[in-house]
Amino acid sequence: MTSVYQPKLPIWATLGAAYREWRRMLPALRPLVINAFLIVLAISVLDQFIPARLAEQELFGTAITLVEAAIRAFLLAPVLIAVHRFIILDEVTRTYAVPLGEPAFRRFFAWLFAFEVIAGFPLDFLGALQAFNVTLAASSAWFVAALVVAVALMVRLSILPPAIAVEAPNARPAAALEDTKGWALRIFAIFFFAIVPWLAVDLAVFALIGRGVAMTGSVPGMIGLVFGGILQTLLLTLMAVIASLLFIALGTHVRRHARPSAQD
Numbered sequence: 299m300t301s302v303y304q305p306k307l308p309i310w311a312t313l314g315a316a317y318r319e320w321r322r323m324l325p326a327l328r329p330l331v332i333n334a335f336l337i338v339l340a341i342s343v344l345d346q347f348i349p350a351r352l353a354e355q356e357l358f359g360t361a362i363t364l365v366e367a368a369i370r371a372f373l374l375a376p377v378l379i380a381v382h383r384f385i386i387l388d389e390v391t392r393t394y395a396v397p398l399g400e401p402a403f404r405r406f407f408a409w410l411f412a413f414e415v416i417a418g419f420p421l422d423f424l425g426a427l428q429a430f431n432v433t434l435a436a437s438s439a440w441f442v443a444a445l446v447v448a449v450a451l452m453v454r455l456s457i458l459p460p461a462i463a464v465e466a467p468n469a470r471p472a473a474a475l476e477d478t479k480g481w482a483l484r485i486f487a488i489f490f491f492a493i494v495p496w497l498a499v500d501l502a503v504f505a506l507i508g509r510g511v512a513m514t515g516s517v518p519g520m521i522g523l524v525f526g527g528i529l530q531t532l533l534l535t536l537m538a539v540i541a542s543l544l545f546i547a548l549g550t551h552v553r554r555h556a557r558p559s560a561q562d
Contacts, residue, residue: 316543329392331531334374337374338531339524341366341369342527371407374534382545383464406462413455427441450482455471456474460538474549478548492537
């Protein structure tokens with residue numbers, strides 16, 4: 299995946315391009331984006347019905363988290379693959395389908411699940427430390443270390459999912475790490491500045507809804523679930539668009555050998 303030259307990766311220009319491509323993608327893949335919203339919302343609703351006493355138990359809580367992550371990754375994989383293929387290959391996928399027989403889909407699902415696990419690792423690690431009565435200072439230090447490791451891994455491997463989605467022949471972790479070498483801080487900055495405005499919107503909306511958002515079955519709670527589903531869907535698709543553009547910018551050799559498939 300190593301290119302002959304090191305391309306530039308301007309932060310603000312990349313963000314601008316990401317939002318332009320995102321706006322172009324949303325209407326083109328509208329049915330799939332709606333499916334993604336319904337999937338995210340359904341998982342959030344089901345999560346509300348899990349008894350707190352089970353979720354708070356270390357063993358059951360971890361098992362529930364992993365099952366939810368697997369279901370989420372499995373159901374969202376077709377949507378995110380379609381986003382990657384639209385941005386990279388300009389391919390429009392018109393229907394939602396789970397192609398279990400395709401190795402590329404199974405690999406994409408496995409890595410998406412791995413990203414879900416990596417993203418949740420710092421909090422799970424913190425919970426494990428607290429279970430062993432580790433001091434607050436030590437727990438905080440270990441949590442920060444775990445967070446740095448998790449973020450670094452996701453940043454360095456960010457071009458791997460789009461590479462798998464377009465069936466690039468060298469879509470391997472080692473090749474992705476090689477391509478993103480020296481670009482980690484810029485990649486992190488691009489994702490960070492893309493997410494921050496939406497987090498601000500999230501905080502503002504939930505502040506307006508009030509404390510009732512935490513009450514299961516209440517009107518504010520239902521409004522919060524719907525808004526959260528919309529926000530998660532928007533962020534998921536935006537992150538997929540950014541990852542696709544990073545793949546195009548940094549994985550030049552792989553992109554040149556990407557094999558498009560027939561459009562749906």
